[in-house]
Amino acid sequence: MKELKILGVVAAFTLLLYWGVEPFAHGQMHKHVEGHGFVYDGTADIEGATSAEKKEAKKAFWGEVNEIAKLEGNAAAGEAGFAMCMGCHMDGAAAMGGVVPPSLDHAGALYDKKYLIALIKDPAMAMNTDHKFADTMMHPMGPVMTMFMDNQSIADVVAYLKEKKAAEPTTKEAFTEACGRCHAMRYAKMTQLGDTPEFKYEKDALAHQIKVLEAQDGVKGYMGKLPPDLSIIIRARSAHFLETFVENPQTQLAGTSMPRVGLNKEGYEKVEAYLTEIGDPSKPKREELGPYVLLFFVVFSFLAFLWKKYQWRDLH
Amino acid sequence: MAKFDENARPFSEKWLDERLGVVTLKKVLSTEYWIPKDINFLWAMGMVLAATFGLLLISGIFLLMYYKPDSALAFDSVNYTIMTEVGYGWLWRHIHGVGASVVFLIIYIHMFTGIYYGSYKKGREMIWISGMLLFVVFSAEAFSGYMLPWGQMSYWAGMVITNLFSGGSLEAYGLVEWIRGDYVPGDAFLTRFFMLHVLLLPLVIIGLIVLHFGTLRLPHVNNQKGEEIDFEEAAELYKAGKKKESKVIPFNPVFLSKDVFVMGVYFILFFYLVFYHFDFAMDPVNFDPADGLKTPPHIYPEWYFLWSYEILRPFPKDPGLIAFAIAQVIFFLLPFLDRSPNVAPASKRGLFNVWFWLMLADVLVLTVMGKLPPEGVWNQIGLVSALLFFALWVALPFITKAEKKL
Numbered sequence: 001m002k003e004l005k006i007l008g009v010v011a012a013f014t015l016l017l018y019w020g021v022e023p024f025a026h027g028q029m030h031k032h033v034e035g036h037g038f039v040y041d042g043t044a045d046i047e048g049a050t051s052a053e054k055k056e057a058k059k060a061f062w063g064e065v066n067e068i069a070k071l072e073g074n075a076a077a078g079e080a081g082f083a084m085c086m087g088c089h090m091d092g093a094a095a096m097g098g099v100v101p102p103s104l105d106h107a108g109a110l111y112d113k114k115y116l117i118a119l120i121k122d123p124a125m126a127m128n129t130d131h132k133f134a135d136t137m138m139h140p141m142g143p144v145m146t147m148f149m150d151n152q153s154i155a156d157v158v159a160y161l162k163e164k165k166a167a168e169p170t171t172k173e174a175f176t177e178a179c180g181r182c183h184a185m186r187y188a189k190m191t192q193l194g195d196t197p198e199f200k201y202e203k204d205a206l207a208h209q210i211k212v213l214e215a216q217d218g219v220k221g222y223m224g225k226l227p228p229d230l231s232i233i234i235r236a237r238s239a240h241f242l243e244t245f246v247e248n249p250q251t252q253l254a255g256t257s258m259p260r261v262g263l264n265k266e267g268y269e270k271v272e273a274y275l276t277e278i279g280d281p282s283k284p285k286r287e288e289l290g291p292y293v294l295l296f297f298v299v300f301s302f303l304a305f306l307w308k309k310y311q312w313r314d315l316h
Numbered sequence: 317m318a319k320f321d322e323n324a325r326p327f328s329e330k331w332l333d334e335r336l337g338v339v340t341l342k343k344v345l346s347t348e349y350w351i352p353k354d355i356n357f358l359w360a361m362g363m364v365l366a367a368t369f370g371l372l373l374i375s376g377i378f379l380l381m382y383y384k385p386d387s388a389l390a391f392d393s394v395n396y397t398i399m400t401e402v403g404y405g406w407l408w409r410h411i412h413g414v415g416a417s418v419v420f421l422i423i424y425i426h427m428f429t430g431i432y433y434g435s436y437k438k439g440r441e442m443i444w445i446s447g448m449l450l451f452v453v454f455s456a457e458a459f460s461g462y463m464l465p466w467g468q469m470s471y472w473a474g475m476v477i478t479n480l481f482s483g484g485s486l487e488a489y490g491l492v493e494w495i496r497g498d499y500v501p502g503d504a505f506l507t508r509f510f511m512l513h514v515l516l517l518p519l520v521i522i523g524l525i526v527l528h529f530g531t532l533r534l535p536h537v538n539n540q541k542g543e544e545i546d547f548e549e550a551a552e553l554y555k556a557g558k559k560k561e562s563k564v565i566p567f568n569p570v571f572l573s574k575d576v577f578v579m580g581v582y583f584i585l586f587f588y589l590v591f592y593h594f595d596f597a598m599d600p601v602n603f604d605p606a607d608g609l610k611t612p613p614h615i616y617p618e619w620y621f622l623w624s625y626e627i628l629r630p631f632p633k634d635p636g637l638i639a640f641a642i643a644q645v646i647f648f649l650l651p652f653l654d655r656s657p658n659v660a661p662a663s664k665r666g667l668f669n670v671w672f673w674l675m676l677a678d679v680l681v682l683t684v685m686g687k688l689p690p691e692g693v694w695n696q697i698g699l700v701s702a703l704l705f706f707a708l709w710v711a712l713p714f715i716t717k718a719e720k721k722l
């Protein structure tokens with residue numbers, strides 16, 4: 001039928017147009033970064049090293065991390081080591097070099113094992129932000145390198161985390177522990193200091209605001225600039241970008257001061273779910289309402305078709 | 317004074333007719349507004365446009381209840397208040413965003429339909445010109461609306477487009493500041509574009525739609541063969557019950573029944589996009605709040621402006637601006653640059669057929685190039701397509717003049 005042929009031509013041009021300005025153009029605009037499934041073994045760091053010297057250093061570092069990962073860790077022995085961590089990572093901890101050390105309550109569930117090993121061995125190297133430090137000891141968490149000198153003690157602490165600190169976090173806890181010390185989330189009333197309490201008196205609210213500003217200044221000093229609020233980052237970046245960026249920030253934004261946080265796959269899914277809850281809350285509602293609206297118009301079109309048939313019945 | 321029937325029941329048809337002439341009005345505008353029978357679904361695009369405009373208007377009214385035209389509040393009023401707190405706010409916003417994008421797709425289909433069938437000449441010039449006015453005002457409406465969420469793309473597109481008014485070497489920065497109400501886009505800029513978007517331009521659009529409909533009434537719409545129909549005679553046949561022999565149908569209900577069916581199918585697609593595939597119409601970059609200190613790596617307009625943007629880009633500054641200005645208005649001249657006496661589908665018009673498909677393909681290529689970063693081979697393709705665009709317009713009077721009368 002002729003009308004269908006015309007429809008075909010219109011549809012073909014429309015699809016070509018769509019392909020050109022969306023998938024094709026965006027494919028050309030953004031370089032493609034391959035994800036690596038939230039496993040951390042240093043491959044990407046070694047590839048991305050900026051000098052031959054750095055490459056060697058990273059090779060040696062991750063080689064050793066991979067060795068430690070093979071050791072049998074002893075959780076009971078690790079508990080004593082973990083007490084040292086708690087010196088900084090306690091509730092209501094004070095900022096260290098700009099940021100408040102995160103709670104480790106769910107560290108075993110959120111973070112990858114090899115990443116944790118690397119982090120204790122040399123935080124700046126693990127986070128892939130060693131380019132920021134002349135000496136990685138200067139990293140705010142640098143002192144940990146003097147606490148766990150031998151490989152077995154690192155394996156033990158990590159075993160402890162993986163056994164005793166592995167309760168499943170809520171999506172909000174995952175976000176708070178992994179991202180929330182640097183990034184605010186104003187649509188969830190969260191700042192770098194966590195949830196914003198309700199204040200009865202304006203004076204207290206203002207006092208809290210000042211504390212937040214101070215905390216932000218600290219982060220700014222450490223990071224170079226204030227990390228962006230993440231309230232609707234889920235709609236501002238593609239899912240693929242977010243995933244590969246969190247996995248290894250350097251691959252998407254070379255030279256960025258954002259550290260790699262070392263989330264494992266489940267941990268990232270939790271964070272992503274929270275970003276979606278806050279930044280795209282209509283998602284479940286869309287999925288619920290959509291089919292009904294479409295069904296309505298299918299029925300509408302069918303009835304309209306019958307009406308048209310009826311009106312045109314004796315025209316030809 | 318006219319005679320009024322004392323006994324007519326208030327608001328009965330007779331009562332209304334004596335006061336408003338509703339019976340005549342209904343005939344003139346609907347039941348005896350004759351439409352050729354030989355048309356396809358492309359002739360429903362006008363009503364599809366009207367319906368989409370209706371959706372934009374309704375969803376816009378809902379959004380307006382919560383939107384805050386203030387550069388400090390605008391972003392969160394859209395992205396938080398409307399998207400999170402207002403019941404179904406997200407639905408209205410998605411309808412409005414998708415509608416603004418899709419309306420241009422339908423406008424382009426509608427325009428190229430007119431070009432293909434030669435529906436812009438021999439008495440239909442004013443239909444075309446009023447249509448082009450609609451296109452221009454719709455573009456301004458879309459642009460001003462795009463400023464309102466005050467995201468990164470709002471801000472930087474606003475910056476780039478208002479900069480064009482400096483006129484290249486004319487360096488008319490005073491004019492740019494006058495438009496912005498400030499040195500850079502800021503609060504004054506936002507509030508005046510807000511006014512344009514929600515009041516002045518919609519008023520103009522509604523007026524122009526009425527004008528456009530008015531221009532259709534006397535020449536009647538064209539048909540698939542471009543056949544000149546004696547509408548009076550054909551209407552008599554129809555009214556005498558010889559519907560098979562008559563070449564026309566009344567707008568209401570016969571043509572309308574087809575319009576409504578096409579609209580139904582269109583709305584299935586439309587709402588599919590609203591619920592499941594809206595990203596193309598709501599650029600992720602615009603979900604970052606406006607930041608005058610951080611230029612996004614790629615600044616590009618919405619897809620429907622890309623072809624004319626690409627006509628600006630490949631040339632040096634001044635010629636580029638002139639080319640851009642010409643591209644904005646050249647389609648107005650179509651009825652006068654087409655010198656052929658034929659009203660017929662392009663497929664019957666020899667070289668014009670080649671012209672039509674080249675023009676369509678060229679605008680498509682320009683659109684895609686307009687989005688790509690201006691580097692390497694994309695630059696060359698862009699330049700060639702921009703030159704081809706003008707070459708086609710220069711050639712048009714000659715090839716149509718040479719066209720044989722059918």
Ligand code: HEM
Pocket residue numbers: 358359360361362363365366369423426427430433435436440443444445446447448449450451454525528532536537538539
């Ligand atoms: C939102 C904007 C517009 C609306 C609501 C609108 C509406 C309509 C309607 C209802 C018709 C009659 C039915 C049909 O042929 O589709 C029509 C016809 C027409 N329109 Fe538009 N239109 C719009 C924009 C435009 C534009 C941008 C142009 C071109 C520059 C244009 C050019 C024409 C022409 C040439 C016809 C006559 C078609 C024929 O005679 O076969 N219109 N329009």
